[in-house]
Amino acid sequence: MAKTKKTTVKKERKPRFQKIKAFFGNRQTQTIIGAFIVFFSVFLLISFISYLFSWKEDQSQLANFADKKTTVKNLLGKIGAGLSHFFIYKSFGISSLYLPFLLFFSGLLIFLKGSLARIKNNWGWGILGIIWFSIAFGFLANKSALLPGVIGFETNHYLQQFLGKTGLVLALLFLLVAYLVVRFKITPEKIKKTTAATIAANKIDKTTSKNTDTTTVSEPITSTKTEEKNNLDLKVDNIEPIIKEEPFTTTKSETVEDKELELTLTTKPSEQTTKDETTEDVEIAIEQVVEEKHVEENLSDKIVKDFGEFDPTLELGSYAFPTLNLLKDYNETISVNQEELEANKNRIVETLNNYKIGIAKIKATVGPTVTLYEIIPDAGIRISKIKNLEDDIALSLSALGIRIIAPIPGKGTIGIEVPNKKPTMVSMKSVISSAKFQESEMELPIALGKSISNETFVVDLAKMPHMLMAGATGQGKSVGLNAVLTSLLYKKHPAEVKFVLVDPKKVELTLFNHIERHYLAKLPDSEEAIITDTTKVINTLNSLCIEMDARYDMLKLAMVRNIKEYNAKFKARKLNPENGHKFLPYIVLVIDEFADLIMTAGKEVETPIARLAQLARAIGIHLIVATQRPSVNVITGIIKANFPARAAFRVTSKIDSRTILDAPGADQLIGKGDMLYSGGNEVIRLQCAFVDTPEVEKITDFIGSQRAYPEAHLLPEYVGEEVGTSLDINISERDKLFRDAALLIVHAQQGSASLLQRKLKLGYNRAGRLIDQLEAAGIVGPFEGSKARQVLIPDEMALNQLLDNEGS
Numbered sequence: 001m002a003k004t005k006k007t008t009v010k011k012e013r014k015p016r017f018q019k020i021k022a023f024f025g026n027r028q029t030q031t032i033i034g035a036f037i038v039f040f041s042v043f044l045l046i047s048f049i050s051y052l053f054s055w056k057e058d059q060s061q062l063a064n065f066a067d068k069k070t071t072v073k074n075l076l077g078k079i080g081a082g083l084s085h086f087f088i089y090k091s092f093g094i095s096s097l098y099l100p101f102l103l104f105f106s107g108l109l110i111f112l113k114g115s116l117a118r119i120k121n122n123w124g125w126g127i128l129g130i131i132w133f134s135i136a137f138g139f140l141a142n143k144s145a146l147l148p149g150v151i152g153f154e155t156n157h158y159l160q161q162f163l164g165k166t167g168l169v170l171a172l173l174f175l176l177v178a179y180l181v182v183r184f185k186i187t188p189e190k191i192k193k194t195t196a197a198t199i200a201a202n203k204i205d206k207t208t209s210k211n212t213d214t215t216t217v218s219e220p221i222t223s224t225k226t227e228e229k230n231n232l233d234l235k236v237d238n239i240e241p242i243i244k245e246e247p248f249t250t251t252k253s254e255t256v257e258d259k260e261l262e263l264t265l266t267t268k269p270s271e272q273t274t275k276d277e278t279t280e281d282v283e284i285a286i287e288q289v290v291e292e293k294h295v296e297e298n299l300s301d302k303i304v305k306d307f308g309e310f311d312p313t314l315e316l317g318s319y320a321f322p323t324l325n326l327l328k329d330y331n332e333t334i335s336v337n338q339e340e341l342e343a344n345k346n347r348i349v350e351t352l353n354n355y356k357i358g359i360a361k362i363k364a365t366v367g368p369t370v371t372l373y374e375i376i377p378d379a380g381i382r383i384s385k386i387k388n389l390e391d392d393i394a395l396s397l398s399a400l401g402i403r404i405i406a407p408i409p410g411k412g413t414i415g416i417e418v419p420n421k422k423p424t425m426v427s428m429k430s431v432i433s434s435a436k437f438q439e440s441e442m443e444l445p446i447a448l449g450k451s452i453s454n455e456t457f458v459v460d461l462a463k464m465p466h467m468l469m470a471g472a473t474g475q476g477k478s479v480g481l482n483a484v485l486t487s488l489l490y491k492k493h494p495a496e497v498k499f500v501l502v503d504p505k506k507v508e509l510t511l512f513n514h515i516e517r518h519y520l521a522k523l524p525d526s527e528e529a530i531i532t533d534t535t536k537v538i539n540t541l542n543s544l545c546i547e548m549d550a551r552y553d554m555l556k557l558a559m560v561r562n563i564k565e566y567n568a569k570f571k572a573r574k575l576n577p578e579n580g581h582k583f584l585p586y587i588v589l590v591i592d593e594f595a596d597l598i599m600t601a602g603k604e605v606e607t608p609i610a611r612l613a614q615l616a617r618a619i620g621i622h623l624i625v626a627t628q629r630p631s632v633n634v635i636t637g638i639i640k641a642n643f644p645a646r647a648a649f650r651v652t653s654k655i656d657s658r659t660i661l662d663a664p665g666a667d668q669l670i671g672k673g674d675m676l677y678s679g680g681n682e683v684i685r686l687q688c689a690f691v692d693t694p695e696v697e698k699i700t701d702f703i704g705s706q707r708a709y710p711e712a713h714l715l716p717e718y719v720g721e722e723v724g725t726s727l728d729i730n731i732s733e734r735d736k737l738f739r740d741a742a743l744l745i746v747h748a749q750q751g752s753a754s755l756l757q758r759k760l761k762l763g764y765n766r767a768g769r770l771i772d773q774l775e776a777a778g779i780v781g782p783f784e785g786s787k788a789r790q791v792l793i794p795d796e797m798a799l800n801q802l803l804d805n806e807g808s
């Protein structure tokens with residue numbers, strides 16, 4: 001109903017031009033015109049052919065065209081003879097024979113609702129071809145009247161006057177070559193391929209050696225089963241021009257589409273036409289509506305069709321990923337030492353038997369550093385009993401690093417991990433080259449190492465979404481961080497990921513300076529991209545918070561929920577860069593020695609890190625925080641809660657292990673990259689991949705030597721407090737009780753918040769703020785974990801002096 005209303009309104013207002021447009025846009029009109037052209041082309045072809053045989057006789061009759069008495073020999077009568085005479089004799093000669101073909105295919109395309117562009121294209125090229133042949137015949141057969149036609153003959157004559165015979169031949173040949181190159185995209189390489197393919201095809205099928213080009217090409221395609229792929233590819237390339245030349249193949253596919261379209265369109269209009277003869281226009285209007293909708297829906301698709309999807313890597317299009325040979329081979333093949341296995345098994349069985357624990361079955365899996373013995377105890381044995389025997393088993397095996405997993409989740413067995421006497425190193429090369437890593441479809445794949453069953457362990461940092469790494473000094477943390485960064489370098493283009501590196505030790509991550517302009521992000525005003533200074537860390541973290549907020553705004557504007565959807569939409573050109581949209585690279589923030597940072601900057605780093613950890617997952621900022629000391633004042637509850645992925649290298653105490661993993665075990669590792677990884681619930685033992693400093697250097701040199709962006713990726717500017725006063729809280733903003741608190745602290749010579757809480761009867765937060773202000777004023781020293789802060793002012797007099805100086 002609504003539709004008919006709409007159409008009547010349209011009908012009244014339709015101007016003349018629109019009426020004409022609507023008339024030709026009508027499918028019925030188009031079908032009739034198409035059919036007419038097809039039949040007319042056949043008419044023309046027959047008359048042309050007939051004219052070739054009867055032109056001499058008919059020519060004289062044409063002078064008396066209107067005379068009833070005159071007859072012509074042309075099969076299609078006077079009109080046939082007249083048209084043929086006009087096109088063949090007076091115009092382009094025998095080349096005009098191509099005209100009926102052009103008409104036929106155009107008519108067919110209109111009939112089947114093919115694309116207008118194709119028709120235009122065919123005519124453009126067709127007419128050029130006709131003119132060329134007509135001139136060429138004028139040159140080669142200028143004695144014949146029929147071959148070149150008047151236009152060919154005259155043009156040839158005219159051109160010869162200017163270019164001479166040789167010049168004309170050269171010009172014609174040049175035009176021929178240009179035509180072939182532009183129309184059929186024929187290049188010397190293609191010709192080479194074609195000849196190579198033909199030779200290959202001839203070899204394959206000796207019996208059809210005398211066939212035409214097309215058959216030699218099509219035959220081998222059917223016999224693909226036995227032949228090499230390479231040859232085939234060549235052949236497919238090879239027939240490309242042939243396909244283009246014959247519109248049959250293309251029109252076929254279009255007819256299928258058109259038929260589908262027609263089905264949806266014709267159902268309603270056809271009903272209407274039978275009901276009411278005057279509803280022809282309604283039919284037109286409906287078709288217009290459909291067409292408009294079609295255009296609207298596919299606007300971005302159209303841009304994608306014209307320009308392709310947005311490719312963020314295009315700016316560094318020539319960038320080459322690091323090659324595998326930059327990594328070192330450590331010849332790591334796990335050798336199963338049968339004797340060792342047997343001995344360990346016997347000892348386990350013996351020890352358990354001593355405690356009256358019978359074993360039904362035992363199975364060993366040899367990993368790179370440890371062997372897992374899986375035990376199925378006799379029925380009725382309590383698991384806790386075996387777990388309690390951990391130390392006894394360790395003693396009987398006289399080995400460090402025994403870990404008992406009772407039961408192994410999802411297996412119903414009890415696992416005893418026993419270190420191998422000769423551990424095998426897991427090289428970075430072996431994990432990077434593994435199919436699991438290479439073929440992974442993850443957003444930010446990280447090959448951490450190998451599991452106990454010697455499988456490469458690959459995790460997605462984007463899914464983690466943040467990782468906490470802990471381990472005592474010298475246990476493999478820095479190597480672990482390098483393994484993480486190396487994995488990303490091998491998988492991600494510089495346009496897709498950026499690193500923000502914080503290295504208070506100043507030496508661990510220096511090598512990554514080489515790839516500053518490829519992969520690193522930094523603050524606009526900083527010289528070095530790798531951050532070693534506490535104040536800069538604070539500014540960078542706050543800047544990342546600004547970036548996070550800005551990205552959330554962009555996501556909101558784009559009406560998507562996360563960076564993956566956002567980038568997909570941007571690539572599909574559905575987001576306009578003029579509205580501030582841009583491709584968003586992932587940002588990976590790596591902080592080494594987090595404890596050191598917390599010690600020196602306290603809350604100032606904790607707050608932005610907690611914010612980032614809580615919110616940044618959806619917008620592609622991921623944190624990797626490494627620390628030597630996983631104590632509770634470093635890894636606070638809020639940080640821990642937002643870092644579900646934890647990697648623990650060997651730590652010194654059970655408490656540390658609990659802090660990092662919420663489970664014991666990390667204290668029993670054997671070091672050198674032996675680690676436990678917890679992705680949320682299950683704890684997995686891994687051997688971290690080893691990547692040495694020279695290897696990292698080679699990789700960063702390889703990347704660094706390539707063309708780079710003009711500068712490192714710039715983070716938004718953050719105007720923080722200046723160096724030295726970063727902790728400074730404005731004097732005017734100080735608490736009213738600041739002076740009292742300062743006096744109290746100086747008298748007691750003990751910088752603790754709880755003292756202030758007790759003596760001044762304050763809440764925890766206010767006392768904490770006061771301590772921060774006292775620290776900023778230089779009255780107490782920095783936070784020192786569980787110890788009270790050092791008081792830097794010896795007595796009241798010195799305090800008064802300090803505060804008076806401050807005031808002036």
Ligand SMILES: Nc1ncnc2c1ncn2[C@@H]1O[C@H](COP(=O)(O)OP(=O)(O)OP(=O)(O)O)[C@@H](O)[C@H]1O
Pocket residue numbers: 425426471472473474475476477478479480628672673674687688689690691
């Ligand atoms: N995955 C590994 N495989 C084999 N050996 C390793 C592995 N990881 C570390 N090692 C060995 O341990 C040494 C110390 O490693 P690394 O420098 O990573 O320790 P760290 O925990 O970072 O120490 P620190 O905290 O003092 O920097 C390395 O030089 C190497 O010999």
